[in-house]
Structures are given as C-alpha cells and as structure tokens.
Amino acid sequence: MSFASDVKDELIEKSELARAMGGMKECCIHAEMYGIFLFCRDFSSTNISIKTENQSVALMFANYAESITGKSYTLEQTSSGKYRVNIKKADERRQILEHFGHTGQEVNRRMYRSNLEDDCCLAALLRGAFLSCGTITDPEKDYHLEFVMSHKVLSNDLLKLITEIHLPLEDGSIDYNKNEFDPKYILRRGVHVVYFKDSESIENVLTFMGAPDASLEVMGIRMYKDMRNRVNRKMNFENANAGRAFDAAYRQIEAIRFIEEEKGLGFLPDELRELAQLRLENSDFTLSDLADNLKEPISKSGVNHRLKKILEMAEGLGWKG
Ligand SMILES: [Zn+2]
Structure with missing residues (x-):
C-alpha cells in the first residue's frame, strides 16, 4: 500500500469512528460529503463518478451518494485495478447536485460556501477534497502533498479556503493574521495543483484534516533526517x-x-x-x-x-x- 493510501485509510477510519460515536456535527458531515463530490473528476449533470486506487474512498463515495438518493451503488474495478463508482441515472445525479446547491450546468465548477456552515466545517471539507483528489508522497522520499483538479476556479477557491484556516493557539485564542499553511499553486500538464512542499505545513495539514498518526510519522521522519x-x-x-x-x-x-x-x-x-x-x-x-x-x-x-x-x-x- 502507498503512503497516500494509508493516509486516506486513516482519515476514513477516524471519520467513520467520529460519526459512529456522534462526535461529528451534521454540518461537518455535510461538508465532508461536499468535499468528496465537488473535487471528483466528474461532478456535472452528465457525469458524476469517482475513480480511485483506494477502496475505502470509493465505498465512502457510494455510501454518501446513497444517503442522498436512497439508491445503492456498486464498486466497479477497472482494468488498472482502480475502483470506480458511477452515478448512471440523470435524476440521481440531479438529486446529488441539488443537495449541494449546484445545477450541474455551471460553466465553471466552484465551491459554494453555503455548504460550509461554520469554521468547524473547514477540516471536514478539506478531508473530503483530499480523499477525492489528493495525494501525498512517501515522506521517506520527499515532502509533497497535493490536491489535483481540472478547474482553475475551483483551485482558487481551495487556495482561498486554506488561507482561511486558523488553528487555535495554546491558550485557545486565534491569531487571524497568521497564515497557518503555505499552499502553493502550479499548472501542471493542464491540471491545476494546489500543493504543500515543506514538512511542517504537511504535518499541520494532516493533523488538521484528521490524520494525526500520519502527521506524527512525517514528523518522526523529518526529525530523523534533521x-x-x-x-x-x-x-x-x-x-x-x-x-x-x-x-x-x-x-x-x-x-x-x-x-x-x-x-x-x-x-x-x-x-x-x-x-x-x-x-x-x-x-x-x-x-x-x-x-x-x-x-x-x-x-x-x-x-x-x-x-x-x-x-x-x-x-x-x-x-x-
Ligand atoms: Zn461543521
């Protein structure tokens, strides 16, 4: 298993546990769901589907889709060993789009802030986005965490969202002038990439999204290398x-x-x-x-x-x- 896949497994495991224990607010569950759908390759009236190497991610997508439409969806396996879930019926796609305030006819795919009720939802949305379009390099080899998408406006919305994240200081107060993370942007072979390159930002992003174990692993490797x-x-x-x-x-x-x-x-x-x-x-x-x-x-x-x-x-x- 790749490090990226381990991170996604941890995110899903902790998210599922929190939901099962009633430890996740409804607004955050909605935001996580939105992150997963919005950052999928296909999220329009003609196509809503996910293709991922991680089975748990595909299952989560299918379960969330089911929670909206009431229909169940099966995982297909592609010839390259990836998992694919496809919402084939137009009216079910419409239901999902409307659930998040989208029509599916938008010229530019972008993030609708109405899906974020409060600051608490930022982490859930980022987690959903990472599950859908994110990846992380094995920290033994390099420090690199990225979100990849084919829509420029959406990448701008994500960058803006990340700069709005503020972690509480030790005394619980928040410094709104502090830029917690240092996201970068690059256009790479026609896709828009929002990424992090320094290990401390990566550790913080991982912790923030809900993968503290992976964060500690990155930190341990960084300290060892230092x-x-x-x-x-x-x-x-x-x-x-x-x-x-x-x-x-x-x-x-x-x-x-x-x-x-x-x-x-x-x-x-x-x-x-x-x-x-x-x-x-x-x-x-x-x-x-x-x-x-x-x-x-x-x-x-x-x-x-x-x-x-x-x-x-x-x-x-x-x-x-
Ligand atoms: Zn929330």
Missing part, C-alpha cells in the same frame, strides 16, 4: 579538521627529519629542540597536546609559532617541503 544531517555535517567538519591537522603534522615531521639529517637536532635552540622531539615522537598530538607536554607549558599559538620557526629553519637549510 538529526542525521546534523551528524553528517559535524562528522564531515571533524574529518576535514582531522585531515588538515594530519597534513600539518606530517609536514612538520618531514622538516624536523630534514634538520636532523642535515645538522642534527642539536642545531636547534633548546625550546625548539624540545618541541621538535615531542613532535617526532607523537605524530598524532594536537597543538594543545604539544603545548601541555612541554616542560614549561605554553599556549597553542606559542606552539604554532615555534613550529613555524622550525619549518623556516628547515627551509633555510634547503628543505623543499
């Missing part, structure tokens, strides 16, 4: 540092060996000789290690200064490091 990136960055940084330190130590040892061969370490002044000896014996010492192990400890920059002097003296003797 952590892994941080660890990787840190490791790369440390490796790069370790590499640089190793190169420097290697060069110092080369220079010291050169002096030793040319003149002997006695050639070096006392404070440089002690450091040169220490470096020769401890190629893995950092500057601080070297500093701490001198008879009279000095600062890191002091050690660095002395090492530079050793290199200069080696160069003075003809070393070509």
Whole structure:
C-alpha cells in the first residue's frame, strides 16, 4: 500500500469512528460529503463518478451518494485495478447536485460556501477534497502533498479556503493574521495543483484534516533526517579538521627529519629542540597536546609559532617541503 493510501485509510477510519460515536456535527458531515463530490473528476449533470486506487474512498463515495438518493451503488474495478463508482441515472445525479446547491450546468465548477456552515466545517471539507483528489508522497522520499483538479476556479477557491484556516493557539485564542499553511499553486500538464512542499505545513495539514498518526510519522521522519544531517555535517567538519591537522603534522615531521639529517637536532635552540622531539615522537598530538607536554607549558599559538620557526629553519637549510 502507498503512503497516500494509508493516509486516506486513516482519515476514513477516524471519520467513520467520529460519526459512529456522534462526535461529528451534521454540518461537518455535510461538508465532508461536499468535499468528496465537488473535487471528483466528474461532478456535472452528465457525469458524476469517482475513480480511485483506494477502496475505502470509493465505498465512502457510494455510501454518501446513497444517503442522498436512497439508491445503492456498486464498486466497479477497472482494468488498472482502480475502483470506480458511477452515478448512471440523470435524476440521481440531479438529486446529488441539488443537495449541494449546484445545477450541474455551471460553466465553471466552484465551491459554494453555503455548504460550509461554520469554521468547524473547514477540516471536514478539506478531508473530503483530499480523499477525492489528493495525494501525498512517501515522506521517506520527499515532502509533497497535493490536491489535483481540472478547474482553475475551483483551485482558487481551495487556495482561498486554506488561507482561511486558523488553528487555535495554546491558550485557545486565534491569531487571524497568521497564515497557518503555505499552499502553493502550479499548472501542471493542464491540471491545476494546489500543493504543500515543506514538512511542517504537511504535518499541520494532516493533523488538521484528521490524520494525526500520519502527521506524527512525517514528523518522526523529518526529525530523523534533521538529526542525521546534523551528524553528517559535524562528522564531515571533524574529518576535514582531522585531515588538515594530519597534513600539518606530517609536514612538520618531514622538516624536523630534514634538520636532523642535515645538522642534527642539536642545531636547534633548546625550546625548539624540545618541541621538535615531542613532535617526532607523537605524530598524532594536537597543538594543545604539544603545548601541555612541554616542560614549561605554553599556549597553542606559542606552539604554532615555534613550529613555524622550525619549518623556516628547515627551509633555510634547503628543505623543499
Ligand atoms: Zn461543521
């Protein structure tokens, strides 16, 4: 099963449970129903049907249609394994359209706000829309949630609706200036797509629509990826540092060996000789290690200064490091 299908199963399961327990208001049930029908591929006097890879979505569509017309509808399976429900009779299509205030003759399909009684209905409508025309990419691969439709005006209505969503703050108040989600729009091969690209918006949309488990899953993956990136960055940084330190130590040892061969370490002044000896014996010492192990400890920059002097003296003797 795809992640998108899992999300839809969760939305339907939680919605059905809420309805069974009397936990969903009539206005919200109506809005959810409207979302499912309005965002279907076909919603007109000549055709009302849904085609979906998710069996539960097709069943929900059939049940809602039945609740309006009193007729029962069967699920057909297409050759590609999708589920299809088709309202074949014209008068039943008319009943469904009228139920939502549509005539089916509209030039532009658009959202009739009369189907939304109150703010509580926004979540239900968005859930219905997602069940009908939405999809989400597996968060392991990418963060992407979208609603796809063939009507420009409808996509505008959906964008507007999403910007009207306001989640209560922790103290229960609402900041009406805050844009909770960050929906984007694109025309893709002739269809209109309203989508979300950042993981936090996706988590919020999922929670808002009623799929908290999926939201937590996305969040968990995001946190894991963030952590892994941080660890990787840190490791790369440390490796790069370790590499640089190793190169420097290697060069110092080369220079010291050169002096030793040319003149002997006695050639070096006392404070440089002690450091040169220490470096020769401890190629893995950092500057601080070297500093701490001198008879009279000095600062890191002091050690660095002395090492530079050793290199200069080696160069003075003809070393070509
Ligand atoms: Zn409501």
